[in-house]
Amino acid sequence: MTEYSIQGSKDTRSGFGEALHELGKQNPEVVALCADLTGSLKMEAFAAEFPDRFIQVGIAEANMMGIAAGLTIGGKIPFTGTFANFSTGRVYDQIRQSIAYSNKNVKICASHAGVTLGEDGATHQILEDIGMMKMLPNMTVINPCDFNQTRAATLAIANHNGPVYLRFGRPKWPNFTPKGQPFVIGKSLLLNEGKDVTIFATGHLVWNALQACKILENQNIYAEVINIHTIKPLDEEAILASVLKTGCVVSAEEHMRNGGLGDSIAQLLARKYPAPMEMVAVNDKFGESGKPEELLVKFGLDIPDIVEAAIRVIARKPSRF
């Protein structure tokens, strides 16, 4: 299979912070807002260099979303920063009315998504955010897989006119996508060609999918691995083309099964090309405290879970494959 070398272990939120700082230099219309989590969101560099364009709103996320919407009216490109939970569930109606329905050019940048947030536990580990955001008309939903890709995605969304939800995380994670790889919103990335099963992964679990692919190859199972960094709009063409070839699907994401990437793919396949599918996702449970790697195991999001899902789904393939 295609080999990916790790360029160190880095948190995706730092990719966001680095790109935001760069955007500050590139584009005078870029403004950043933060709800008392500047350090956690890695927004310090932007805040230090562009104090006139950095708005500390305090612990008041609803107000932050409204201010961001208002800033767009004056031509600004606001990037809001707080944890994923407080970026979505806490402020859903503010986003719905003042940002999505009004189609405002706000970039909702959300860190600490999913169980890999770790020790803080379920109050902070949101697993429903992709679902909430993708249900909103006008909203683009992006969940990059590593530092480099989060950096690239942050730069890319500044040039996209419209509301965007950008989801990333807290833990240090293998950084393996090529530095400087352009990020095209809505265009999936084929990471490994295969013929037996397609694994569609998003976020942190893209790396796990690649590791699962390696294990499967040792068992003479050739998995296609596709990085769906943009959950909405979904790259339907690439998904259908791959499933047409492999005939079965595994989705992998650090999110609730309801409303996640797998849910979007299942809807597409049900409409266009029904195929056996397994979903590696959290099944209707809240998270809990623990180390990220322990929690991934406990919630069924680990590498062996993807391997087993692939074997199960291949067994369900109709005989024509």
Place this chain on the structure above:
Amino acid sequence: MLSIQELEQTATQVRRDIIRMVHGASSGHPGASLGCADFLVALYFKIMKPDPGQFTMDGAGEDLFFLSNGHLSAGWYSVLARYGYFEVSELDTFRKMGTRLQGHPATAEGLPGIRISSGSLGQGLSVAIGAALAKKMNHDDHLVYCLMGDGELQEGQNWEALMFAAGKKVDNLVAVVDYNGVQIDGPNDKVLPLGDLQEKFEAFGWNVLTMYGNDMTEVVETLKKAQWFTGQGKPVMIVMTTHMGFGVDFMMDNHEWHGVFPNDTQTQTALEQLNETIGDY
């Protein structure tokens, strides 16, 4: 430059529009729209005077207005049309399928004069703050106005916004609370008392003015005073006492007219109390 008398005549026509629009749509919220007609007319025709022929989303070089209590849509649409943003005949489409005059203000249909959706309460002040901050960043010395309802102040987001605007010295902002004392379920005091609004806003660090919002002279003078208070390090708040349903005796001060449309007879009675001044749509 319109005289006070001409402004009053326009406000009366706006009130006729409101009754006819709500009656025509068999739905809508006449009460607070009637109460705020004088304020909205004064704001557009005498104070802000934006260019209605050149509506731009960013409103650069102009004062901006945000309606937080979006259920005053009928009154706002009427003022926008009467001011020249669109043909007054379009008021007849209010709340009907395919209209740009949605039940609550929206941007999706591209109605000139509207910059953001509102209706879900408590969000407008935050948006107005954002627009005011953008004006400062753009070195645009024009002002941002925001109208809020009194019942709406029960939403917590307002108090986040009030704290922010004072704490961050957003002094190019004039917020106005329509203090008519009633909300859907009844008087504020029965639903959830608002307490002393003036004291609360002052404690939050705002410059606070009060006015009676159904006297055109007082409205214009207070708004001018509010303009003078801007740029002094504090946001400006006007606590505007109004009568819900002002101009129609059986609607006045009656919370039951918050979101109810008048039947044919009631419409007739109401219109008899509101002279056609500058022509019905």
